[in-house]
Amino acid sequence: MGEPLIMCKELTKTFGKTRALDRINFSAPPGLIILLGKNGSGKSTLAKIISTLLPYDEGNVKVKGKEINSNKGEIRQMISYLPQDNIVEDALTVQEIVELYSRLFREPDTKANELLDNLGLSPYRDTLVGNLSGGLKRRLSILLAFLPDRDIYILDEPFEELDFWGRIKVMELIHHALKKGKSIFLISHTATWLEEIADYILILHQGKLLYADSPNNLKQAFKDVYAIEMGSLSEIKKILKNHHNVTVAINERVSVVGERHALSNITKIKNEEIREASISEICAFIVNNAALQQSNFIKKL
């Protein structure tokens, strides 16, 4: 691997008694990096630290070889950050806020117009931001994140609140940025269909890094993990109650995930319906295993 894009060494961050990040170590290459994990696992905290928006307690973080604390100005010029919460400028129209940000980032109006079109926001140019729907506000925040020309786009849950068409449009923006040689650090707790083309996958759980490697290595390391589509929620709940070594993943479809022998043990499941697990399904499996080990450990105490 060449120079890592983002490197964290023993990174630790606490909020009072909460250890939001606990000795995180990874070296992510340029390209598409996807950070997965349940609610509260520390994803946003990690994104804010890398974006220089939040100080950390211990360890070391480098972006493109530069230690972030002593190079904040330079790092900020490399990164555009989409926060989880929408940018709120309720008293401005869409056109006004886009013009304002274009001036700020010294980007031509043509770029803003293109993004307005791409994200389906052109018809709302004269609408006050405060009057936009949640999904349209999210689209506008995404537009503003993609407006500056940066090397790295850190996107915290860009797909939240978006309808199917909005998701497709954002995925197109991500593809386009990657094609131009930009890097994307994507945070998600839902499947995005982008995992399969990622260059690096990070899985956080309760502030600890459970996995950090390429999707290929992840698939190889967990080649015994399979999945099966399940139609009914009551059936899934029954399975989860009786089989702790399987879990559920919600993608385009809802599936039950576990090692092949565990799935075969579930009555009503036909072997021929079991298929190899996707990246996000493997992620669900890894997180479930970590939680299981934790609960076994607590039971033993």
Ligand SMILES: Nc1ncnc2c1ncn2[C@@H]1O[C@H](COP(=O)(O)OP(=O)(O)OP(=O)(O)O)[C@@H](O)[C@H]1O
């Ligand atoms: N400013 C803060 N003050 C106190 N605790 C915080 C603060 N920010 C985050 N935390 C705590 O740190 C932990 C990690 O939070 P974080 O927002 O990074 O999780 P996340 O993985 O992004 O979650 P989600 O998927 O819900 O957005 C949580 O326990 C959270 O309550």
